[in-house]
Amino acid sequence: MVDHQYAFKQFTDYLRSEGKSITPERLDILDLVLHEKGHFRIEDVIRKNDRVSRATIYRTLKTIEDAGLIKYIRTIHDEKIFEVVKEHHDHMICEVCGKIIEFHDPDLESLQNDICASRGFSPTRHTMKIFGICPACQKHRSQKNTPE
Amino acid sequence: MVDHQYAFKQFTDYLRSEGKSITPERLDILDLVLHEKGHFRIEDVIRKNDRVSRATIYRTLKTIEDAGLIKYIRTIHDEKIFEVVKEHHDHMICEVCGKIIEFHDPDLESLQNDICASRGFSPTRHTMKIFGICPACQKHRSQKNTPE
DNA sequence: GCAATAATTGAGAATCAATCTCAATTATTT
């Protein structure tokens, strides 16, 4: 879980450092976003909020993203899915049910650094997505295919 | 480089297996795509082709993608960039000049399989993008920042 | 090869997410 108070401080610090105003709209959207469980879409934010305009929601999500508090990934169907940034992690995406599983592997991180170093590339960040079938969907499948 | 003749066979086989027609439009687009050097955008195909309609280009690129001959990645600016599928590889993307560097690392592949196995996830494919600064842009930067 | 059938194409309309415009409003600065 993310510390809301800390996130708000990070956000307001960011806004001040950029000479941007601290507005109720921006704080409302951040609050809404922090209360989202896991992953959410822009339309979720638009639907759940009856006060802030669509344009401001788009603008504000970009601002929150610039502040480093949220980021998005793309599903197989090219949908933008946002999430609150916690510690760095990568994603497994189930092709059957769409479930997004987060994982982190230190070996993967160091291997990536090695790969970059050997090619003179200076990495700032990366994304890795593994598509496949999650454990639950594997079970369903084998049940379906196994006659009794 | 990709063997064009083999690619055409793979494409026509795919079309037949799906009950789809083999049309000059489809073959033209595949031919154009195979002649693209490296990475290309849909608008490149639209511009370079004066015969086939925009709608058919969109439809056909999707068909060629379904046939497994091309795929796309997203840049930092969310642009769709297509490429002809060769052996599997991942990407480094320069945040300064936009250059796309392909790489392949067997250790990375086996590590991914290990990670999936330990979580009961059955992988079908993955994408990995490392964002950062390419060797050439690093050189430019250090030159700029170094007074003479 | 030829008719019957099925699939594809093109032109432009439609859609959809995202962005822009600009006057009205609100936050910040002094």
Added chain:
DNA sequence: AAATAATTGAGATTGATTCTCAATTATTGC
């Protein structure tokens, strides 16, 4: 509290992509 600067909202606009459907072309069965 006034002056200044930034933001907001409503709706228009954009731009990429998809859809529609009549006309065209490919495939199938003889």
